[in-house]
Amino acid sequence: MTVRKVLLFGASGYLGREVAAALTSHPGGAAVVRVGRSAPDAAGWVRHDLVTGGPDELADLLTTTSPDVVVNCAGRLDGTLAELVAANVTATARLLDVLPVAAPAARLVVLGSAAEYGVVPEGVAVTEDMPANPVAAYGITKLAGTALVRAAVGAGRLDAVVLRVFNPIGAGLPDGTVLGRAASAVRSALGVPGREIRLGPLGAYRDFVDVRDVADAVAKAALSAVRPDPVLNVGSGVAVPVREAVGLLAEAAGFTGRIVESDPVPARSGAVGWIAADLTRARLSLDWSPRRDLRASVRDLWSSAG
Structure with a gap:
């Protein structure tokens, strides 16, 4: 075989690290060239920034490496409008401009987001064909990249797939997510008398998916002999109250103090009260x-954060 x-962009990030591991352990294996803005000076790594690097530099990288697959795990959750557009739209556009010329046979795998859907009917798992009406800049820019x-x-310009990732959790989860913020707050509160943490409202329902499951989906999309559907949901398929997930985190940490829901509603997804992924298409295509x-994923999250 x-x-x-x-060629894996964003290889040093939270998702990129797990994707690299999944690719190398996939049956048949893969030779992974890791790409990052601050890549180490080591074999198998290349330094390149999709936001600041020019098209000629990107074309040279693609021509030199001659990849069968390009995976983009780079992007931004937060920042100014210009930063979000650059990371989530312009970076994808650069790949779409250069790939058909520099590596026309390569498959492109891009990570989208559940935030692209926006507010959805409660109790109805979202399919890839449902209308997408994102509520904040992050979701808008991810949807633009998907479009x-x-x-x-x-148009037949290339073989590509967007994986709409729901709420990935696990070891190394960054503080920019609700459970990442909760883990950071619990870690700080464990050493403080009268322990108490403050978070935003926790009544929303979210679809939490283990980061290793996300990485497995990326590896399957990258290495499948069959061309996947162009947009696929990657989630757990289950909507869970955020309050329940935070409770599991407190349990894993041995935190018995108060959890006060007094912080502002997060702008990125606060208007979305319920969401879960329909996984039918991912099962069939990949x-x-x-x-x-969820409990195991939360334990892994705390093991790395605590």
């Missing part, structure tokens, strides 16, 4: 389903 070469990929695939449960 021929080992496929994968560009859809258009390129529809033969993928999530394998880890």
